[in-house]
Amino acid sequence: MSGLAAGIRLALYDQRVCILEKHYTIGGLNSFYRAAGRNFDVGLHALTNYTEKGAKRGPLAKLLRQLRFRWDDFQLAPQIGSTIAFPDATLKFNNDINFLRSEIARQFPNQKDQFEMLMSRLIDYDDLKQEDFEISTREVLAQIFTEPLLIEMLLCPLMWYGNARENDMDFGQFCIMFRSIFLEGFARPYKGVRLILKHLVRRFRSLGGELRLRSGVEKIHVEDGRAVGVVLENGEQIQANRILSSVGAIETMRLCDDTTRLEVAHAGQLSFIESISVLNCQPREIDFDRTIVFFNDSDKFHWKKPQHDLCDIRTGVICSPNNYAYSPKEGNLEEGFIRLTTLADHDAWSQLPEARYQAEKMRWYDESVASAVRFMPDFRRHVVQTDVFTPKTIRRFTFHDNGAVYGATKKQLDGTTHLSNLFLCGTDQGFVGIVGAIVSGLSMANQHCLRP
């Protein structure tokens, strides 16, 4: 995604661009697949950073201008409404921050002013600097709020949707996520992520860009402190003046053949298991009208790799792609879908022998759904098909170490590396999600490859 965005920017200004994709399909984790006659979206439950048509500010407006799309091209339908569900409190929110304000005033009347104080402390997207970025969010929130439960409840969705670090979160990342989820919002194209991918690929190719699938990069060849080109897995060599890499920071360093320069960065630990249940009815017919539910079954939110088991199902995310406000012309998706994500341990899943792996997938489907239905209507008797993907699957699609969904814990905001003409884009540059990936690609292209 970030690569395509960068590629479009460069091709727009007549640079020769070649995008190399290791997989046989595009999009990395933001992809889709077909099984048993159905299209399954993988990766994101929602597109964040939603702003309405006509909005001129914010990342969505920015990326539309930079890639020269119309708002209508993405056919975004806003969410109906989402919930943060803890045992002793529930906060609902939608794409209007005033609704969350009123929910906080209802559930935590003595924290109203504190919430406004937090809003005034949020750093703007354009003002994020590496040095402020890594401040502890938990410390900032503990200084503001006097109600610990509210802190946990605010952290839950923001960590779930974009925190690579265990337990705590970089305050810069918190501000990005707070803006993209609470101040902007969730949306989804009726046709899913593949619609956006299709537009990006078409635009890239129409500008003369070259996209090669099944072309994994084996190494980045370095001479005299400069990247001079890449060697593909099939042995082919391609020379380049500049290289942008979206495979992750550590993963990129490892590809460079001057490996004595390898810097030890911290690989992320957080990976997920996700199930998709196909229902024989619309979720709303069983009284489930939420777009997304972030649940946690105690007053303390635990954001770390499972310690004793393959999965940690105390917290999770339930999402129904049916529960968006699609236009009347589109109607609703033909079948009901419930997607459920919980935390999982990549190494433990990877070490399972094949037969055990299949059995554990079934076991953890049952366990995680049983955990989720404590926070939503029980949908189990409506299920007609299921599919599960694990950290192993995520690793296969992203090639991130540990199947780390949000990449490394340390983000490199300026995208620079030890080589003057090799740059990072995508997750490890600091922006997550579909909009984040695209913005990352285009800002790195602008900054490092376009300035005259």
Added chain:
Amino acid sequence: MTEAEIRDEILDILSEIAPDEDLSELDDNKSFREQMELDSMDFLDIVMELRKRHRVQIPEGEYGNLASMASTVAYLEPKMREIVKA
């Protein structure tokens, strides 16, 4: 190119950058930033488009001249006077 032709050319670039924008109401004396929320990334587009279309070079230190339509046209006129409109 005359000043009117330069103005048309800038409008064409703006409509390409922001296809959703209604430019008929653009006030020539107000800044693009204020009216269209253009940021530094968008100004880079105006510069790059001028270079691509007309080989007009604008050094980074002079981007400030592109603040509004009026200032842009005034700044570009001497640079584009000799260019024949296609």
